[in-house]
Amino acid sequence: MDDNLQELRYQLEDATIKCSERCLYQSSKWAAEMLDSLLPIDHEDTDPESPMDITKPTFPPVNNPFRVQDPAEAALEAQEAHKYLLAKSYFDTREYDRCAAVFLPSETPLVSLSLNSPSSKPKQSRSSLKGKEKLSPFQGSKGHAPRNPYPRLSQKSLFLALYAKYMAGEKRKDEETEMVLGPADNGLAVNQELPDIAQGLEGWFEERSTKGLDGKGQGWLEYLYAVVLLKGHNEELAKTWLLRSVHRNPFHWGAWQELNDLLASTEDLKQIVGELPHNVMSLIFHVYCSQELYQATEDTYQALSELESIFPTSAFLKTQRALLYYHSKGSLKYLFPDIGHFPHRLDSLDHYSNILYVMNERARLAFVAQIATATDKFRPETCCVVGNYYSLKSEHEKAVMYFRRALTLDRSFLSAWTLMGHEYIEMKNTHTAIESYRRAVDVNRKDYRAWYGLGQAYEVLDMSFYALFYYQRAAALRPYDPKMWQAVGSCYTKLERLEHAIRALKRALIAGSYYTDDAAPNASPGVGARRVLEPETLYNIASLYEKLGEEEEAAGYMEMTLAQESGGALVDDEESDENEYSSASEDAAQSDMEAEVSGDDASNTLHPRRRRKPRTSSFAMQNSDSNVAETWHHPTATTSKARLWLAQYALRREELDRADQLAGELCQDGMEVEEAKAIMRDVRARREEA
Incomplete structure (x- = not known):
């Protein structure tokens, strides 16, 4: 165990130093924090007053694979040491062009790049970068393989120079757009340095492959090439180069973050698991991706616990645990x-x-x-x-x-x-809100809040078809969130697609339901347990069935709405199987709503005829789940509306006793009193006639 911890310590030390040397400061900080949180080794002398041999080297032995360096690379780095220090000092003072010029003298005067008129050449190159395959692969000229344009440099110096060029381009792009969401910030500005960097790196890799040096890459230039490809929307090729980078340099956290951004679903994560290196970084990456994909599963928590046993004081891991609880609606603020x-x-x-x-x-x-x-x-x-x-x-x-x-x-x-x-929505500035949400989606397509916000914005504009599309995207990312499916159902209702609306609302019921069992609150749901459902959603489903002319189905769901006053409906053995819930949720993760709601899982799970007769005289309820936002201890406006509907339904069916009972309960509730009295008068009149 101590040997493994010592090796991990050497690797994190190495990553911290090398990331800092290449000005990848965020990755260097991450590695240093993980190093500081590493479990202490048993034989370490932690007493500052005790004698210790300060001459003992703390670096790993020479045969450590993360310290061994190619002799040719080492010789080049030694020759370039003074130039490298100069270039790094320029980078640290944010003089990116000067940094790049130390190793890569510019052939074109810089002034021609910064003083372009609106109609000059760089603006044409902006449009040439649109599309997935136009940025990469680059060709030096038509029909010819790309040529390596760089002088003979170490990989360390070449990375610093090219990264400086990339940062210079990013800086000029931000300066060109000026104010956030201002007149010039139309989202079309691009980094003008990307084509040159991509074409040059492609030639550099091609030359090394020809010379048989392809296996001696250090992973840094592979990472930079992948970042450039991502900027050009060539995601599949970028994923290939990122995987190559994390194999050759597994403790560079920035490469793992870029790889995470390419995984849009759990299926994407499962596809690349077998291609990842087998070390602790893959485990950290798996936990991080699961959190980003809102997968708070038992496997994720188990992996996180294993990591916390190695890094017991890691703020990064504590944050991941807190966010996992947040996504699963557990206890929040104190985590x-x-x-x-x-x-x-x-x-x-x-x-x-x-x-x-x-x-x-x-x-x-x-x-x-x-x-x-x-x-x-x-x-x-x-x-x-x-x-x-x-x-x-x-x-x-x-x-x-x-x-x-x-x-x-x-x-x-x-x-x-x-x-x-969100703020622009509150300020009724819907069009600017839409632009903000679109930028958020461009940064991260897995942000369900941005997709949901786009749906809200288009719903405000009465564009229900567009709103439905964005709500579907949000629901696919968060299939266990009832609010997403309620929004989908609302859009289908406005589009008069009532059957699809009912299916979506049933999924919202499944996602938002929970079980109470006074005898065994921590046990799995079984006989005697009660499933508590959202009354408002039940009432909306009943109303949709009424619009479809299916009064029996509507009555069943009205009865279920009423049952929530007494703590929900009893669950039979056949209904306590949670596979129905997981089946519905897995289907919900598909992007096509038509395919998602075509199954019968939700309908079977919530069929009103499979429910026992609810109690309507008692309004007491035990709250056995502290994570639930609200419970129903007494009649609400929704349950009173359901009671009124059932009273009128019973009156139409000549069930006078039932109608009189429900109307009397309405009078006791103090809601819908006038309508209840009218029903009671009608019941008395019919009894007198009989």
């Missing part, structure tokens, strides 16, 4: 890494502020905003925290100002795009 234990840490603080916002914890959110502002005012996370605070105070203009500031600092910051869209 996030304590700010006091990790002072001045702002990473993922925007997610924590979202949780506090949802829970309406205004005082705690104000405290977190104070801490973040005192640490660093100009971090995107800080701006999002402060923006959430102002949003909670209903000061939406100020909230937008802070979200814009976050995007000015980092235009790829997903939370700010999504949250700004």
Whole structure:
């Protein structure tokens, strides 16, 4: 065990140093934090006052594979040492073009790039980058293989030079767009350096392959090439190069993050699991991807627990656990890494502020905003925290100002795009909200909140067909969230596709249901358990059946609505099988709604004729699930409407005793009293006639 921990320590040390040397500061920070949280080795001397041999080297033995270097590369790095230090100093001072020019002298004057008129050549190259296959592979000229344009350099120096060119292009792209969502920010600006970098790297890899040096890559240039391919929307080829990068350099966290962005579903994750290297990084990647895909499964928690036994004090892993609980609607606010234990840490603080916002914890959110502002005012996370605070105070203009500031600092910051869209919805600025949500989707297609926001925006514009498409995307990402299916059902209702609306609402019922069992609250649902369902959804399903002229089905669902007052309907043995729930949810993950709702799982699970007769005289209910937002201890407006409907239905069927009983209960509830009295008068009149 100690040997494995020692080897892991050497690898993380190596990754921290090498990422820092190549100016990949976020990856270097991640590796250093994981190194610091690593489980202490038993024989380590941790007493600062005890004698210790300070001359003993802390570096791994020479035969460690992560320290061995190709002799040719080592010789080149030694020759370029002084130039490398100069180039890195330029990079650290954000002089990216000067950094690149140390190793790659520019043939074209830089002024021609920065002073282009609107009608000059670079603007034409922008349109030439559109489409999936136009960026890569690049060809030097038609019919010829790409040529390596670079001088003989070490991979370390070449990466730094090309990365500096990439960063220079990104900087100019941001300067060109000026203000966030301003007149010039139309989302069409591109990094003008990408074609040259892609074409040059393609020639460099081709030359090494010809010389038989393909297996001696270090993984850094492969990573940069994949990033360039991603910018050109060539995702399949980018995935190939990222897999090659993580095999050759498995402790570079940035490559794993880019690979995660390419996985849009759990199926994509399952497809590449066999292609990943077999080490602890693959396990960390699996947990991270599962959290990003909202898969809070038992396997994910087990893998996370294994990692926490190796990295017991890792703030990164604690954040992943908190987000998994958040996605599965578990206990929320106290699971996030304590700010006091990790002072001045702002990473993922925007997610924590979202949780506090949802829970309406205004005082705690104000405290977190104070801490973040005192640490660093100009971090995107800080701006999002402060923006959430102002949003909670209903000061939406100020909230937008802070979200814009976050995007000015980092235009790829997903939370700010999504949250700004929410604020514009509140301000009734629907078109700008749509643009914000679209940018969020461009950054991360797995953000169900942005898809749901787009659906809301188009629903406000009475464009139900478009809203339905975006709600379907959100539901495919979050098949266990009843709110997604309720939105889908609402759109189908507006489109007069009532049968599809019913199926969608049934899925919302399945996703939102939970079991109560006073005898064994922690046991699996069985005989004697009660499934509690959302009364409003049940009532809407009943109303849709009434529109279809199926009064018996409507009556069954009205009875189920009424049953929620007494704690839900009893569940028979055949109904307690949770496979129905998982089957429906797996179907829901498909992108085509027609295919998703064509099965009969949801219909069979919630068929009213399979329910026992509900109790209508008792309104007491035990709340045995602390994670449920609300329970029904007494009649509500929805259940009273269902009771009124059932009373009228019984009257139409000449069931006078039942109609009189329901009308009397309505009078006791104090809701729908006039209608109830009219029914009671009608019942008395019919009895007198009889």
